[in-house]
Amino acid sequence: MIDRVAVVGIGMTSFGKFLDRSVRNLSEEAVRDALSSAGLGPEQVDWVFFGNAASGIVTGQEMIRAQAALRFTGLAGKPMVNVENACASGSTAFHLAWQCVASGQAEVALVVGAEKLSHADKTVSFGAFTKAVDLEEELPSHVGAGSGSIFMDIYAEKTRRYMEATGTTAADLAQITVKSRHAGARNPLAQFRKETTVEEVLGGRMISAPLTLQMCSSIGDGAAAVVLCSPRIASTLTGCKPVWVKSSVLVSGFADATKPNAAGRAANAAYEAAGIGPNDIHVAEVHDATAPAEIFHYENLQFCAPGHGAELLRTGATAIGGRISVNPSGGLLSRGHPIGATGAAQIVELVLQLRGEAGERQRVGAKVALAENTGGQIGGDSAAAVVSILAV
Amino acid sequence: MIDRVAVVGIGMTSFGKFLDRSVRNLSEEAVRDALSSAGLGPEQVDWVFFGNAASGIVTGQEMIRAQAALRFTGLAGKPMVNVENACASGSTAFHLAWQCVASGQAEVALVVGAEKLSHADKTVSFGAFTKAVDLEEELPSHVGAGSGSIFMDIYAEKTRRYMEATGTTAADLAQITVKSRHAGARNPLAQFRKETTVEEVLGGRMISAPLTLQMCSSIGDGAAAVVLCSPRIASTLTGCKPVWVKSSVLVSGFADATKPNAAGRAANAAYEAAGIGPNDIHVAEVHDATAPAEIFHYENLQFCAPGHGAELLRTGATAIGGRISVNPSGGLLSRGHPIGATGAAQIVELVLQLRGEAGERQRVGAKVALAENTGGQIGGDSAAAVVSILAV
Numbered sequence: 001m002i003d004r005v006a007v008v009g010i011g012m013t014s015f016g017k018f019l020d021r022s023v024r025n026l027s028e029e030a031v032r033d034a035l036s037s038a039g040l041g042p043e044q045v046d047w048v049f050f051g052n053a054a055s056g057i058v059t060g061q062e063m064i065r066a067q068a069a070l071r072f073t074g075l076a077g078k079p080m081v082n083v084e085n086a087c088a089s090g091s092t093a094f095h096l097a098w099q100c101v102a103s104g105q106a107e108v109a110l111v112v113g114a115e116k117l118s119h120a121d122k123t124v125s126f127g128a129f130t131k132a133v134d135l136e137e138e139l140p141s142h143v144g145a146g147s148g149s150i151f152m153d154i155y156a157e158k159t160r161r162y163m164e165a166t167g168t169t170a171a172d173l174a175q176i177t178v179k180s181r182h183a184g185a186r187n188p189l190a191q192f193r194k195e196t197t198v199e200e201v202l203g204g205r206m207i208s209a210p211l212t213l214q215m216c217s218s219i220g221d222g223a224a225a226v227v228l229c230s231p232r233i234a235s236t237l238t239g240c241k242p243v244w245v246k247s248s249v250l251v252s253g254f255a256d257a258t259k260p261n262a263a264g265r266a267a268n269a270a271y272e273a274a275g276i277g278p279n280d281i282h283v284a285e286v287h288d289a290t291a292p293a294e295i296f297h298y299e300n301l302q303f304c305a306p307g308h309g310a311e312l313l314r315t316g317a318t319a320i321g322g323r324i325s326v327n328p329s330g331g332l333l334s335r336g337h338p339i340g341a342t343g344a345a346q347i348v349e350l351v352l353q354l355r356g357e358a359g360e361r362q363r364v365g366a367k368v369a370l371a372e373n374t375g376g377q378i379g380g381d382s383a384a385a386v387v388s389i390l391a392v
Numbered sequence: 393m394i395d396r397v398a399v400v401g402i403g404m405t406s407f408g409k410f411l412d413r414s415v416r417n418l419s420e421e422a423v424r425d426a427l428s429s430a431g432l433g434p435e436q437v438d439w440v441f442f443g444n445a446a447s448g449i450v451t452g453q454e455m456i457r458a459q460a461a462l463r464f465t466g467l468a469g470k471p472m473v474n475v476e477n478a479c480a481s482g483s484t485a486f487h488l489a490w491q492c493v494a495s496g497q498a499e500v501a502l503v504v505g506a507e508k509l510s511h512a513d514k515t516v517s518f519g520a521f522t523k524a525v526d527l528e529e530e531l532p533s534h535v536g537a538g539s540g541s542i543f544m545d546i547y548a549e550k551t552r553r554y555m556e557a558t559g560t561t562a563a564d565l566a567q568i569t570v571k572s573r574h575a576g577a578r579n580p581l582a583q584f585r586k587e588t589t590v591e592e593v594l595g596g597r598m599i600s601a602p603l604t605l606q607m608c609s610s611i612g613d614g615a616a617a618v619v620l621c622s623p624r625i626a627s628t629l630t631g632c633k634p635v636w637v638k639s640s641v642l643v644s645g646f647a648d649a650t651k652p653n654a655a656g657r658a659a660n661a662a663y664e665a666a667g668i669g670p671n672d673i674h675v676a677e678v679h680d681a682t683a684p685a686e687i688f689h690y691e692n693l694q695f696c697a698p699g700h701g702a703e704l705l706r707t708g709a710t711a712i713g714g715r716i717s718v719n720p721s722g723g724l725l726s727r728g729h730p731i732g733a734t735g736a737a738q739i740v741e742l743v744l745q746l747r748g749e750a751g752e753r754q755r756v757g758a759k760v761a762l763a764e765n766t767g768g769q770i771g772g773d774s775a776a777a778v779v780s781i782l783a784v
Contacts, residue, residue, distance in 0.1 A: 024528065048644075053455050056448040062523035063445050063478035064768035064775040071526065071647040071770060077657075079642040080776065081484055084474040086455035092473055096488070103495025131454035134463065136416065250471040252440075255463040265469075376456035378463060383456040384472065 005101045006234040006242035007390065009038025009227030010348040015191040015336030017118040018221045023055055026223035027069040027114040030344075034110070034225035039239040042074030045227075046106035051083050051093035051113040052340040053375075054128040058119055069114060084340075086132035087289065088375030089113065090224065091250075091343025091386035097228050098248045098388070107230045113344030114223035125219045128339075132376040132383070134255075149207065151289065152216055154377060156208035159292040163210065168295065168310040170210050174201035176291035177214045177333055179319055184334025186320070186360040191220050191336030201291075215291035220336035224344035226351075241392070243354045246368075247273035248388040255379025262385035263287070263300040263374050270370075270387040271302075278302035281324055281389075282366040283353045285346035287374045288331040294318075297372055298326070301387075325363035328353065343373040343386060354392045367392055397493045398626035398634035399782065401430025401619030402740040407583040407728030409510040410613045415447055418615035419461040419506040422736075426502070426617035431631040434466030437619075438498035443475050443485035443505040444732040445767075446520040450511055461506060476732075478524035479681065480767030481505065482616065483642075483735025483778035489620050490640045490780070499622045505736030506615035517611045520731075524768040524775070526647075541599065543681065544608055546769060548600035551684040555602070560687065560702040562602050566593035568683035569606045569725060571711055576726025578712070578753040583612050583728030593683075607683035612728035616736035618743075633784070635746045638760075639665035640780040647771025654777035655679070655692040655766050662762075662779040663694075670694040673716055673781075674758040675745045677738035679766045680723040686710075689764060690718070693779075717755035720745065735765040735778060746784045759784055 011033030050066030090113025097109035184190035204212035288294035295309035329349035376383030403425025442458030482505025489501035596604035680686035687701035721741035768775030
């Protein structure tokens with residue numbers, strides 16, 4: 001396959017709760033660092049894709065989020081598209097930017113994923129997630145029931161069924177968090193950087209059984225930016241080592257739980273388009289919105305057979321030093337999950353891994369990487385899923 | 393220039409205030425009619441681009457607007473992207489769909505623009521427009537001042553300066569509305585279908601001087617859908633006459649009033665890309681959010697020299713029977729302006745015109761058409777502008 005699109009710049013803020021930072025302030029830092037790492041100026045950017053999911057709810061800014069956030073970056077006047085796909089907003093922006101460059105519409109495209117979820121009134125932050133389901137068809141059945149967090153309740157119910165069917169234990173789930181915090185402790189930009197133990201995870205506050213507090217991703221703020229370009233431009237940039245996008249696939253969910261899920265369909269199509277299989281992947285960033293979700297995604301991505309996710313975890317194959325390092329950034333659980341930023345942050349991590357610049361969390365010898373990001377909820381499936389495969 | 397993208401299907405609901413209709417209900421009708429007019433089924437659609445600006449504010453549905461609105465259309469599972477660009481959301485979705493087909497990513501792409509603005513509480517509807525400006529930098533200077541409608545105040549101020557500089561009169565502005573209502577009376581889907589007079593327009597309630605009620609676009613609901621496809625698919629569709637997209641350009645505004653405006657820059661680039669000039673255009677749909685805006689756009693689109701818009705109007709050249717018919721649908725003023733739907737509705741009208749199917753409002757012999765749609769407000773300019781040129 002011809003390499004048509006290179007990632008040549010990455011930038012990312014610290015992820016965390018920053019009540020004093022705005023979407024603009026976060027975006028400016030990520031954009032500045034991404035362009036600078038590519039050795040490009042804003043005037044060389046042809047197109048901007050801006051992923052954000054919750055500004056309308058948390059800050060009131062709707063409609064022209066990119067234009068407002070980026071007005072002082074030197075990017076004003078460029079084509080800008082504001083993209084939403086719930087927790088997959090950042091990867092949707094990345095996918096469109098890849099399309100834009102792959103098709104020759106742009107030589108240089110910039111992806112920004114930015115989110116400000118923290119709010120002095122916590123109910124505003126948590127309320128955002130009620131907007132990522134189908135309000136007319138599905139929200140009514142959740143209101144007033146369960147933990148108060150729709151998504152945690154959905155994950156919890158699915159997890160209970162999965163544990164029953166496969167023998168996966170609560171300790172297995174806790175081990176995902178232990179692995180995640182171990183990685184987060186090695187990522188200076190991560191929101192949670194303190195190691196934990198299985199006992200500590202299991203002893204935490206129960207959010208929605210069997211999910212304890214540390215098994216759930218948290219409210220956070222942050223931005224990540226990625227610069228993509230054509231091979232022609234990449235060849236002129238001597239200061240950076242290009243990472244190639246081998247494929248990128250976006251699908252939406254069937255509102256029908258009997259059909260294959262969105263993440264699995266996107267992965268199948270991405271493997272096929274890239275001519276790369278699950279056994280070729282050295283490092284992956286997957287959508288661990290909860291601890292069990294990482295196990296589910298081992299299976300969706302065919303890292304193991306259905307029902308064998310916990311076994312794969314127990315072998316250590318998905319740890320930083322393993323055959324297929326999963327979520328070496330700390331993932332959503334520990335790097336953090338400012339929702340619109342997550343898809344772009346996954347790419348940032350994989351580029352570091354493929355360049356061999358991931359320091360203490362480096363998967364040694366990483367040449368092929370996969371990012372998987374899902375968003376929203378519709379009829380028992382993710383509303384959107386994006387899988388992208390990168391390589392050097 | 394090679395014709396790479398055809399419009400082969402259009403669908404549109406009535407525009408108006410429909411308190412009992414939802415974004416889903418409106419979208420379903422437009423999608424069904426668009427696919428049916430193309431002779432295609434939902435299973436043949438490769439990609440969906442969904443433009444909506446205000447659902448988050450009016451109904452609470454954010455993040456997965458397309459997936460929720462289209463879940464029962466047979467389109468579930470398809471790649472769907474939720475696009476915002478304020479009043480240019482529909483044309484931004486159209487632009488991305490054109491890119492997607494032009495680049496070979498999709499053989500068939502569906503554009504949906506849908507909006508539900510009416511609400512039992514009118515302050516909710518009007519409040520939506522405060523989210524289309526930069527909340528941090530610009531909203532504070534508007535709150536509590538003027539008419540209560542930020543956009544009407546911005547247009548009014550610009551109009552006063554323009555009238556002073558060019559000798560354009562209030563009667564000229566009223567004449568735009570008279571022309572608009574004349575067209576609307578000939579469009580069975582228009583929100584305002586009753587003819588009016590200059591005296592009636594001038595005698596109406598003053599919203600923000602010199603703009604009277606009938607010089608301002610109104611709150612409305614509606615959806616429009618457009619099917620685009622590759623030449624290969626178009627050649628297999630015997631039931632419809634393809635209209636070709638000659639060019640489509642999206643830009644954002646400079647937050648700097650001393651620079652050329654977004655609409656003018658988009659038009660220049662679209663003319664150049666299409667190899668078509670302003671004198672070649674037979675029919676245009678332009679963004680007349682207010683009556684004077686149509687005059688401004690005559691100039692942005694180079695239908696006349698700067699400052700000579702009112703003269704062009706007075707010649708009758710932009711009436712339905714004129715050399716360059718502008719807004720034969722009734723435009724935003726009379727067809728209506730459900731904001732995310734407008735950009736798609738413009739394409740629907742131009743396709744009817746180019747097919748010779750516009751009935752009483754047909755611009756006879758129309759072969760080349762232009763759509764111009766702007767959105768939001770940043771630093772004295774539109775935040776986004778899209779210009780597309782179509783031809784048969």
